[in-house]
Amino acid sequence: MSGLDIARGVLSELAKRFDDVAVKVVTRDTTMLKLWNSQPSVVQVWRDVYVNLLLGKQRRLAVLEFRVGSPEEVLKALARVEEHLVKAEESELYAPLPAPGAPKPLAGGYDRRVLDFRQDPRPLAEAMVSEALSSGAERTAGTLELEETSVSLATSAGFSGEYSKTRVMAYLRSFRGEVSGHWAYGSTYVDERAIEEVGRRSAELLELARRREEFTPGRYDVVLSPLVVGNLLNYVAFMSSALAILMGMSFLVGRSVGDAVASEVVTISDAPRDAELPGTAPFDDEGVETYDKPIVSRGKLTSVLHNTATARVFKASSTGNAGWLNPRPWNIVVEPGSSSLDQMISEVRDGYLIVNNWYTRLQNYVEGQFSTVARDVVLRIRDGSVVGYVDRVRIADRFERLLKGVKAVSRDTYRITWWEVRIPTKAPYLLVEGVNLTKPT
């Protein structure tokens, strides 16, 4: 039975019992090879069917998630949900499901070669690792994931559609002595050169990390690598969701379209139609056609991400980003600038290049007050040249101040997805002035 058959079958069973029904069925077939010490630690395989439901009754809402193998099992579990709905109350996030349109299909996003490598990921993994080892790494760790996904949606408003896509995620960390580097690739298709580049780039920066430097906390001009940009913009994109704003989980609370939230050289878009990136989708979870849109354009807030329900609260229109309840970005694309990485480094008198980061946490979402820890090597830049390295410093600042401090954007962008960048991102290097860096003293 196809995913769309399952979705339509569940919908026909439920349409009489509820005012609003949306059924989303996702089937995935995934192989993930995890590496440690340049060899496999585990190879994992998943073949799952996710059945997700949005149910509305008397303006009350329920969201359901099932991974139980069959539609019959889903229907069995619904009795208790009806009871829950009756006892809940009308939701401020209720809106009738939208009338169906005719979304344009995806232009790409599916690569049959992913299916072949899924059976035997070894050639890609070996190429990635051997490139790192020949570029100076002593040992490596990372992940290679290959996935085929089919998404089917049927709604009580009359929408019915499906699409398929593939996904490749490759990331590698290279170690030499006490220093390490990292790179990542996330796309809908197999690109052997890009996967080899993951290995090479993860190792080549180690060459520059020759001398350990002392670190003094303070404000510095900092070059952020595409990995760091990807991580931080994942948070910015999450916070551009209308629900994040309603729930007080965003520094955009109280901000309006047109407000300056970043430097004029910054344009950040949600890009579901970028078929190179694995978040690509032709329609959202309400069946609304997706389209690319700037969230921040030339430094100004341009779009908050909406589904039909949040759009009603904000007196706006859906942006094709449902998520039932929670609108979410599909892919993030940063508009390239005109600088090369070398030019950026040459402009820094007293600063750093941060290769990678993790553990971004906020003291206050409304204020955008956060910190994040550098992992892998942090290159010390003095008078336009890399002179050595420090490690594990921390960026402790505010999102808006950081975005407003961007002085330059690189012309090259990179397709990044990894453990700390879950929303696929096409990210450049950014040169940011006056970033607050700390470390225990």
Added chain:
Amino acid sequence: MVDESLLVRAVDLARELGATYAEARFQEDVEDSIVMRNGRVIAVATSTLRGVGVRVLVSGSLGFAATDRLDWSSIESAVTAAVSRARAVASMVRTPIEFDDSRVGRASYSVVPKVGLESLGVEDMVNLGREVYKVTLGAVKQVKVPIATFTMEKHVQRKVVVNSDGAFVRSEVPRVSLAASFVEHQPGRGTVQRVLDFGASGGVEWLKEWRVEEEVGREAANLERVLLEGVEPPKEEVDVVVGSEIVGLVVHESAGHPMEADRILGREAAQAGESYVKLEMVGSYVIGNKYATVVEDPTVPGSYGFYLYDDEGVPARPRYLYREGVVNEPLHNRHTARVFGTRSNGAARSMNYASEPIVRMSTTYFKPGDMSFDELIGEVRYGVYMRSYMEWNIDDIRWNQRYVGLEAYLIVNGEVTKPVRNPVLEITTKDFYSKVTGAGKELRFYPGTCGKGEPSQGVPVWYGGPDVRLSKVRLGVAV
């Protein structure tokens, strides 16, 4: 539930196909939850995840496959996939993976709530959420509370673990949890934001124990003072009394995580990171003073991450991660134990059926001392008491960490005085455990969801400790 004979059959099939070790685990996770904003329901939600995860060792290569279908044909396919993919990459394995010879169990256990979760209806959760919102608004006098959210969840987890070394363990653990958050705003002073979490294994009886309304009301009132009156923390070195909520997080991050043996060996190097601890440091490296004893114990009754057997069938027991300042016993599964030349201490856990079992914490705590709170602060002439936090993080070897205080106060001549805003404790692991000059006698636990693995697995944990006093700490302030 699953036909358990199919799990046995799966293990047998894997062995026939050449696996030297095989395990089949049925796992079902059923959750019901609500989401509220400003005292009104946004939605109710349910989640049901049920399936079988199969793990095999073939020629020293580890394979895992999962299916959400419980028929034999699907389970058989999962076994075949796990074996064939493990075999496909075996030529890349230079150091074959082996498991230790730990004793595994044949047992059945469950957590029996005093008041069953079935008696907790949606209307009860909604009423509690409304009451919490009312209390939050009523607790503040001057500031506005523009946003307050409330989420609540009940969760039942059932597992059956079978493996080729004879394990056969059935378990059922119900859990209840909730989170209340609020933003307080005052023009000219900005905002403060707080999330309070509650969680445990068991049933509805926990709601009385937690006194949620009272706790949220107290916090809302105290944070209004922080927002209106908070001053910058001292710039000089001072004594700092770290509240049990922060102490719990500190031991989770800087004792629990670095003592996960898979991290020490580099298995998480590209994800959750490695550890400052190296294999040869175990049993000898001094990380702190005599106060620095950290215990990890999955068997604490009522704990959020409670279990009696791990997902490899190994019996759970308390582990002393740090003992009186010395790096003592890492958390092991059967693979890491083999590498370390010891036996597993039962730390393998899986988030759901589709997750491989990996080394995890359960309940981690700083061993209490014998001092009252008044005694702890009584000897401080000038210092800071940090009671709660929002922002925290730690580097990927678990050495350099940061906690930003939310509810915090100056201590002057042994007394808690005016509030302090956003003090930053940024400290190394060795400094923290070496600077302890006193530990309270009251042990408190806090819930969390700990993330690790690829795909990332979030598992419920408790972390805790007493209030702890540190000497000569230079605090920062969040910008």
